[in-house]
Amino acid sequence: MVNYRRAHADGGTYFLILTLRDRRSDVLVRDIDSLREAWLAAKRRVPHDVIAVVVLPDHLHALVRMRDARDDYSRLVQDVKKGFTRRIGMRGRGPWQSRFCEHLIRNDADLRAHIDYIHFNPVKHGHAERVADWPHSSFHGYVRAGILPRDWAS
Template sequence: MSNYKRFKIAGATYYFTVALANRSSALLVDQIGTLREAYSATFAEHPLECDAMVVLPDHLHAVWTLPVGDSDYSERWRKIKSRFSRAVGRIAHPTFRSYSKVKKRERGIWQRRFWEHTIRSEADYRVHVEYCWGNPVKHGLVARAADWPYSSIHREIRAGRVDASWVGADVDGDFGE
């Protein structure tokens, strides 16, 4: 049993990395509609502000601001992962199921844990939002951040807050990958 304790502050802003168990899978983009449905159903029950998000083939990053009085991001991720897993069934490489996952009746699609970071300042916020947007460039999936279809950068471009030519290649870090 782990002694790991997550840092939780009600109403705070957090950065997350959530990954598939099979890091060579493209399941998240192959099943993007299913992921969107799981995400929407969860947010309908547990609202929050999604400041930034990017979905890559085998992992995703998000920056969320929770409502005042609410610090339960773990329940949101549990529901998103569970809904997605039930919907996609066993197409998600069941060979990644360890004995303990089989014993607990887990499908083995997701890594059990996720990485979270509490945002501490405006500069920290900006670094993590830009890391989300620039991650497809970092992984060599596209030349410019705006070329990746599964990113909240498009919302920011439409609103005029980010230039469509922003590349994101200078975003540095390894935030939970």
């Protein structure tokens, strides 16, 4: 078995990618409320702040800042995956790929680049013509807060 080592930093900020096993599935957006509920339940167990997120039909990208000394983002991912799988009533292996990808954010430029990547991802994958057209994105909160204009990246 591979001994995979993940990066950790106290109070670190991480870019996470969670992917479905069946890349043709749309269960994440079809059952978006179940995903939200699973994430909120996981947040109560694993303290963190979501800086940016986008949910596409078959995968999601999230930028999270951990708020505990353990920096247990692996447990966060596990809780989200298990919670979502239970809420949609799947049995067996569930919808998720077994692993996930993470990247420790190194500095402010890295943080900004990953926020932009997250928000632009629906356009990149052909799910929307403009960033503002994709409903399952933290981009809309950035617009409401006056951080980004509605026509950003158009």
